[in-house]
Amino acid sequence: MEDSASPRMRMPLDTYRIAQVILGILFVVFVSWRLFEVLKSGVYGPDTWLRFAISGLIVGAVYAVIAIGYTLVYGILFMINFAHGEVMMMGAFSGYFVFEALKTWVVDPSNNLNFLNAHPILSIILAFLAGMTVSTVAGIYLERIAYRPLRNAPRLVPLISAIGASIFLQNAAQLIFSPQRRNYTNPSILERGNGWTVLVNNSKVIITYTGVFTFVLSILLLIGLFILVQRTRFGRAMRAVAENKQTAALMGINVDGVISATFAISGTLAGAAGVMWGIHNGIIYHFIGFIPGIKAFTAAVLGGIGNIPGAMLGGMFLGIIESIGPAALGIDFQLKDVIAFSILVLVLIFRPSGLLGEVLTEEKI
């Protein structure tokens, strides 16, 4: 990636510039044409748009939580933690097993009441604790086994190692848990599909409890993380390491420890995101980490990688675009993923530093 000034100086007719302009024109024309068509036809009323926006916002919040993990690690090691999605998947499975275990534990045989419904809040807390613990441990050991030996290797090397770790974890989950899709059992207060009803344009829009729960929890996690990074001693150490490892080490910061802790934090967030994903979407299997992982990475790039508020914003933004996009462009809903990837490509072409990212030095990008 070059800074934008040099191609202009070098050649008047730069292939890249031309491609950029052509792509930009094509993109704008295509989007406005489709949008115009859809709006003119009036297939979707305001209630439908609201529905899309709400679901986008919820998914976006989860993306934001996962994206933080990418951004934190990228900020410190300048590498894409490819296996981050798999760490999230492990969190989702841990939460699932806690719920399953609590479901079979009947506390009140007379009403046939199990622990899950007798103490729903405690169950949820336990599930999150389990998910976050497992993911934290996974994050720490991932770094120790797959990345730490390669700290000073050329940049392609840890990336390949990360891809390997991702494949390994995914397939290990497939072999241990079987590729079958499982239904996440929620406590009855968080039954999927239940929620508050809002009347818009004479039709009901349901704001689900799981959605609100997921959204609120995500925001709380993001705020917590922001405070951790900006206001605590540890956060300062982390930022110092991100700035310059050698200098940080000279200042008496345990660089390895900080890197380990960064992976732990990103693992914790991924674990929470995994459990939320399970609670909200209801279906988990070994592959769930992959696509959200890539999308969260897209979100991190969208907001400016290495930038924490950027990742939050990027996540929300991506969630909404992805949810509204297929409808707005009037295309097949199967092509949701295509939209997310296209956004990634477009951002990288037109504004590689992301929405909030400043222009980084050559060493960092």
Added chain:
Amino acid sequence: MNQSLRNGLRAGTIFSIVIIFLVMIGFLLTISELIHDMLGGVFVPGEGSIPGLLIVLTLLGLWGGAMGAKRQEPDTWKRAILGGFTSGLLCGFIVATFAVIMGIINEKGIDLRPYLTQMSSTAIDFMLLGQGTLLGALLNLGLLALTGAIGGILARGLGRGSWRVSFAQRRENAGHSISSLPVFKQVRNNRYAQYLPYALVLMVTLLMPLYLGQYWNFTLGTVGIYVLMGLGLNIVVGMAGLLDLGYVAFFAVGAYTMGLMTSPQPLGIMWNFWIILPMAVLFAALTGFLLGIPVLRLRGDYLAIVTLGFGEIIRVLLKSDALTQFTGGPQGVRDISGPILFGRPFSNERDFMYLIILGIMLVIFVTIRLQNSRVGRTWIAMREDETVARAMGIDTYRSKLLAFAIGAAFAGLGGLLFASRNQYTGPEDHNLLVSINVLCLVIVGGMGSIPGVIVGAFALKGLPEILRQISDYRILAFGALLVVMMILRPEGLWPSKRRSLEVRHFEEESPPQTVSQESTSVAVASGSSTSIDAPPSTDISQKGRGIE
């Protein structure tokens, strides 16, 4: 003392986790059957073979013990045995605890399979060696502790003996000593002799398909297609250093061009294979070029993700209902008509095998010519340091585009052969796994090395075909292999000369070279047993260095 305890505990923990993991994925059961099968016994498939399990556990225990008995100063027998025994004991204890838990659950009649698929009742019985919960767990414990201690002894006795040093030395000198025999010198001085191994390989490759049946021709044909793709990706990743995770996109372009243009189904164009062949290759190259234009300005990691995204986009697009009338949708393209040469249709696998071999030879030729050309040197310079390459006046963007397009063309060739041979192509033929397989074989074989790619393809695509029983664990092994290769041998199994020199250089910079000094001093001290080999071998190695 403390140190050896700590070593033992660490190795024990690691190995217990490994063993439990292997049990949970059902690998121990499968491998025990495989071993039993190899030794020629009779067993009930699906229930595992206890002798096989004993062998595997013994080997794992020995390894764990050897790990626990890591070298330390002073290196005494007592410490080695203590380390090995601790390792085995801890490992056995954890495994036994796990076994007891599983056994109790099993005895209570709870079916674990909905949660952990592999933990069926038979699998748990198998893990307990068919002896009931308590006795089985104790046997596990005893076996692992015992083998751990033996492993420690072996590590001390064999691992650090003088034979190892002399073996390493002999291995190092083997190349020199064989090649400096008078016969070889004569052969080597002959001008045409350097072509001899190539001619041999060529002859074997050309004759081999005649003597192979349908099945093996098919399997080796698949390997050959992967070699083709690997050679293409080798240019992109190995030479130009661009990590492309969506390589399957070009494979898909080749396959679908061939499929759509020669099949009656969605489009109804039934052109001749030989017309489509160059068209599909060119079209794949063009796709590579067009995809390259926007993304090749990006730095490595971004490029990886973007190409990954592209690979997925292509698959999703091929699969989507919206494009069914153009691409056949999720059903794919059927009845692809194969090539016809001199009025003879290619009907069996052997014909395709020859076509694939021809393709590989062409691609190897192109690659070699490219490698030694200005373009190839540009790529290598770019891979090593992009900034410096740019400072040297290389238009990196243009060379990257070229690498991308050529790599895409090779993948297109692979894809069209694949589609035409299977007479079918569908979106699921072009999933992410193909990209990962190809990337794996390039990396395992050695980035930038042509023989490496071939070795990698045989290792990753051919071996699982031979070891059918454990093919479920193939992808898991790929993942682990990527990590392990990156840590232990980043230059690959059969590295190109330049690459291995680079990696060695990189490694030698950091640690001071104590190892070589140590090994020579041991070789001198170890006296009579090695004296037979040692003096001539050092002599030869010196001579060898002198000649070079």
